[in-house]
Amino acid sequence: MTTTDITTIDHTKLETFVGQAVTDMGAAISGLLLHIGDRLGLYKAMAGAGPITSFALAQRTGTAERYVREWLANQAAGGYITYHADDGTYELPAEQAMVVADEDSPVFLGGAFETIASAYADHDLVVDAFRTGSGIDWHEHDQRLSSGVVRFFRPGYAAHLVGEWLPALDGVVEKLRAGASVADVGCGHGASTVIMANAFDRSTFAGFDSHEPSIEAAREAAAQAGVQQRAKYAVAAAKDLPGEGYDLVCMFDALHDMGDPVGAARRVLKxxxxxxxxxxxxxxxxxxxxxxxxxxxxxxxxxxTVICTPGSLAQDVGLGLGAQAGERRLTSVLHEAGFTHVRRATETPFTIILEARP
Known part of the structure; x- marks a missing residue:
């Protein structure tokens, strides 16, 4: 930068932006430490435990105290835990525990940080994709992507799917109670399928995903939940959806990831x-x-940028809708596929639920 350039700088704006960047820098490294705390069970060990020393936490989790002590200092600096200077103990408040320790909480975010950690591990893949324009298929990612995504989305599905989203659809709950045929397209590890199968024991559910390890995980999840007799899974791409005559087809956070969302929706319509x-x-x-x-x-x-768009670009057509496509663009895709009725059935601050009919 030349002297002339420096004189044109608004130093107040510069200082403000440096402060923002430093805050983001702290968040970036702390996100890694949050993932470490999640992976090692540090948060779960602190939840409900009251004030605890670094030695006691290390003993409870089978970890090394010196590492735990440094981790705790980072967490205290970020406001994730409370430090009691009078006795040198640390405490995880109940509100924070809902976000980082309780996997059944509707605001649990441990899976989100696991997903982000997987993206950091995929750095070289993403850099190469930027340079070549190529896609990155799901199976190429760090294995934590699949497990992180299901932990990211499951709390929201558990909190809203049966009680709010399905009742917002015209006549669907009545069909499910009577006994309906349901397909879950792009089911991943099957969290959504299992939740529905648990709630509607007269209906049958078929989950499909192109990622074989996810299908294997979904089968295990269904068996653990005791719904494996009415929740079956198979490897299949969306536009090759097997079966006919479904009363309900679901796409949970999957349509924008597809290379050919119009073709997939057209197959669903049929x-x-x-x-x-x-x-x-x-x-x-x-x-x-x-x-x-x-x-x-x-x-x-x-x-x-690092997951959804590369995933779409790795497939046929490669439309690359992106995770922020918006209701208008999504509706356009569904109309192009042949659906005549598309409406916003309901929403949460983070999720939009669309109903589409022939």
Whole structure:
């Protein structure tokens, strides 16, 4: 930078941005430490334990005290835990425990940080994709991506799917109670399928995903939940969806990841019963970029850059919708596929639920 350039700088703005960058720097490294705490069970050991020393926490978790002590200092500096200077103990408040320790909490985010950690591990793949324009298929990613994603989305599905999202669809709950045929397309580890199978014991559920290890994990999840007789899984791409006459087809946070979402939706339309319903769950994004310039949009654009968009570009067509496609673009995709009725059935601050009918 030349002297002339320096004189044009607004130093107040510079200092403000440096402060922002330093805050992000602390968040970036602390995200790794959050993932470490999640992976080692440090948060779970602190939850409900009250004030605890670094020695006691290390003993409870089978970890080395010196590492735990440094980790605790980072967590205290970030406000994730409370440090009691009078006796040198640390405490995980109940509110923070809901976010980092309780996997059944609707606001649990441990899976999100596991997903982000997997993206850091994939750094070289992403750099190469930027240079070549190639995609990155799901199986190429660090293995924590699959496990992180299911832990990221499951709390929201558990909190809202049966009680809010399905009842927002016209006549669907009545069909499920009577006994319906359901397909879960892009089911991943099967969290959504298992939740529905647990709630509606007269219905049958078929989960499909192109990632074989995810299907194997889904089968294990169904067996553990005791619903394996009515929740079956198979490896299949969305546009090759097996079966016909489904009363309900679901796509949970999957449509924007598909290389050919129009083709996939067109196949779903053919597989639905005449009075069937397609449920599409997607990130609740605005239609314009400026609508998403906020912390949630920033997070989803980041995940979309390293996971969702590369995943779509690795497939046939490679439309690359991205995780922030927005309701207008998603509706356009569904109309192009042949659906005549598309509406926003309900939403949460982070999720939009669309109902599509023939």
């Amino acid at each position: 597989a639905l019963a005449p009075d069937g319903t397609l449920l599409v769950v997607e990130p609740n994004a605005g239609d314009a970029l400026e609508d998403n310039l906020n912390p949630v949009g920033r997070t989803y654009y980041g995940l979309s």
